[in-house]
Amino acid sequence: MSEEEKERIARNFIRQIIIEDLKTNKWGGRVHTRFPPEPNGYLHIGHAKSICLNFGLAEEFGGLCNLRFDDTNPTKEDEEYVNAIIEDVRWLGFDWGDRMYFASDYFDQLYEYAVRLIKMGKAYVCDLSQEEIRQTRGTLTEPGIESPYRNRSVEENLELFERMRKGEFPDFAKTLRAKIDMASPNLNMRDPVIYRIKHATHHRTGDKWCIYPMYDFTHCLSDSIERITHSICTLEFEDHRPLYDWFLDQLGVYHPQQIEFARLNLSYTVLSKRKLLELVQRGIVDGWDDPRMPTIRGLRRRGYTPESIRNFAEIIGVSKKESIVDIAVLEHCIRDDLNKRAQRAFVVLNPLKVIIDNYPDDLVEEMDAINNPEDLSMGTRKVPFSKELYIERDDFMENPPKKYYRLAPGREVRLRYAYYITCTDVVKDPQTGEIVEVHCTYDPATRGGSSPDGRKVLGTIHWVSARHCFPVEVRLYDRLFIKENPNDVEEGKTFLDYINPNSLEIKTGYAEPFLKDAKPEERFQFERIGYFCVDSKYSKPGKPVFNRTVTLKDTWSKILKSLQESNE
């Protein structure tokens, strides 16, 4: 077996099924999947997992993947969502060619299938009300009661179903039900409704129909019509599989295989359309594309790349075990990607003025800075340097603890790509005692950041020239929830009780000049701080707003923490 073939083996149970099917030629060598969203909301990272799975499998095995909208409920669905979903799947980097379908495209065919079921004596028109259907369904432990309309003649059913279609009955007056088994331990098999009356305008078929097929009936037949081989869905549909199979078997049509996997859960966030909608409606976030939202649009605005999301989907794996993936894995994926690609820049978020006493008052030097140490092909840039600078307040301490190797009285540090400086004096506000500026001297021999005598400095810090930098709005985002699993609520609470009140902090930073021209969606690493993306909503030409995608890993904060803990 070659390395390549080994690589193809397993990795997850769905691949295993496909590899086996290919071996046995079950589908004539074909692999054909589909991503079937209902256009009733925006896509989130959980959908991304499914998208990557379905499109990825097709790609890997030389097959195809359709985009199909499961639009059988006109009162919930909308074209706005269709367009948003198309845009999001494209942005993730997937292509469905000319195979964008709508379940509503199949309404005529589906109607014919229903008629066939009636003719076979496998479906009937039921006059029971919603409440009566519920009451006769039985419970988890008791069988249901057969509908009094269950044994209508084929002719009567045909006529009634036709009249339902024509709009002769009001909403909810009648349903078409599959005649299966009211005593089945699987509730889905207790004569499920397959058509209901809804006098509603559909976003695609308009007012052509007033009866709409249910999911179970529609989905399997849509898969069949599109000649899907592997119909991949989430675990909660496992109980529906017997019904999926039943319709296809009764009708004797092409029969794909339904395979279920566990949906994604991510720590410190929620991934249900209902809860996400609630965050939007209550104004807790700034809309579906708020950078804190786990939606595709939110992640995009936050600065996540399609590649990082696809890589995430790949490394978390696919299984049938319900689990919560640590959001640190997602954060790792974006750091890993941006580390190799993002242009570096100097931005000071909490400025402290530094004056270099022995530096000429009016001199300005252009320092050469590497744009990306991980990719030298990205070149260098010039950063202006002068007598007065800003550094990060955290990078100076009057009484530093051990292991602190940044600036402190009498200490020498390197200003990255510039000079070594030594702190000579600290100026404080006489009222508050707050440090307002720090005086230093520089060593002219260390230009560029290295010394001819080879002496070492422990710390390297970033800086901006006070005269040349410009103020920028920087939005520091953090996790939306303070609880690892916000779905796990204590008595009397809701997931909203675990919102992180500090998930957004807006600051004004001082940025080096070239950042002024940054365009929406451009991503940067602010050295020693984190990765940032130009906001696509609030930025204006010449006035970029930066969203923090994720911080850089911060070893010092860990040392600090353990230092504090050992002091306690």
Place this chain on the structure above:
RNA sequence: AGGGAUGUAGCCAAGUGGUUUAAGGCAUCGGCCUUUGGAGCCGACAUUCGCAGGUUCGAAUCCUGCCAUCCCUGCCA
């Protein structure tokens, strides 16, 4: 009279009776290196696979029983 699933480290997840003395990733902890305390590199991290029995020369993998968790009583998908 319930049915359907799942249990491998803090979190994901390979493994499908014998080179497994249980891959890989995240996290964590050491060390090296470093003009980002970033990145990179090296190392540590399950005598054990929900539990208890059994089969076998040999079991995470097969059998039996038990336990835990999740899903199912929409004319939602």
